[in-house]
Amino acid sequence: MDDQPTPDPTMTRIIEAVQVGQTGDPTRARQLLTALWDEIGASGDALHRCTLAHYLADLQDTPEVELVWDERALAAATDLTDERAQQHHHTLxxxxxxxxxxxxxxxxxxxxxxxxxxxxxxxxxxxxxxxxxxxxxxxxxxxxxxxxxxxxxxxxxxxxxxxxxxxx
Missing domain, CATH: 1.20.1440 (de novo design (two linked rop proteins))
Structure with a gap:
């Protein structure tokens, strides 16, 4: 197996939005990730939900809202399987x-x-x-x-x- 992730357009969009935040525009990153969350929904793919919520928590202005996203990330992780994570990257x-x-x-x-x-x-x-x-x-x-x-x-x-x- 190679170390390259399996192409996943949603994960690509998540990574691109996170990079927007890391390059100095956290407000835009939050907007992009929130729009993605709205697309996949609270019952969407567990890997996407976990990743989105994890990064959205980091972008919040208040700890109260951050807590909501951190809890969503952990809840999504409980729905996530190794098999699904490894579809993105074999080592996960x-x-x-x-x-x-x-x-x-x-x-x-x-x-x-x-x-x-x-x-x-x-x-x-x-x-x-x-x-x-x-x-x-x-x-x-x-x-x-x-x-x-x-x-x-x-x-x-x-x-x-x-x-x-x-x-x-």
Whole structure:
């Protein structure tokens, strides 16, 4: 097998919209991704929903709205199978998404001052991250866990400089 993803026009559009946000136009990226969400709907392809919601969470102006998208991403991941993920890229496994999704939820609950839920999601993220490989992605998620843990311990509700949501 090669390392190239199987062509998926929706995933291509998602990636293009995310790149718009990364190059400095988060408002336009949010518009593009929201339009895609409206097209696929809340019961559409689980890979698309998970990916869209994950990135849309990062683009929100308030933690309350970010929480909605983070919860949608995790819910979509529960509907996602390895088989479907591997249709996009043969190396993807759902369990690889979960530490980052729980990390995002821990961070947003921390910013919303819901420390009990933040700690619960952080514990889950830490446990799931034990299964991540020692590579750039795994290291980024583990660093995000430490960063959110430190902010939680300090009682900080500020947005972190290195958003853990960019980990996955």
């Amino acid at each position: 496994q759902v369990r690889g998404f979960l530490p980052s999704l729980h990390l995002n939820l821990a961070d947003v609950h921390r910013r919303l001052r819901d420390t009990a839920r933040a700690r619960a999601h952080l514990t889950t993220a830490r446990s799931l991250a034990e299964h991540l490989p020692t590579d750039q992605y795994g290291d980024l998620v583990r660093a995000g866990i430490q960063h959110v843990d430190q902010a939680l311990a300090a009682g900080s509700t500020q947005r972190l400089d290195s958003r853990p949501a960019t980990a996955g």
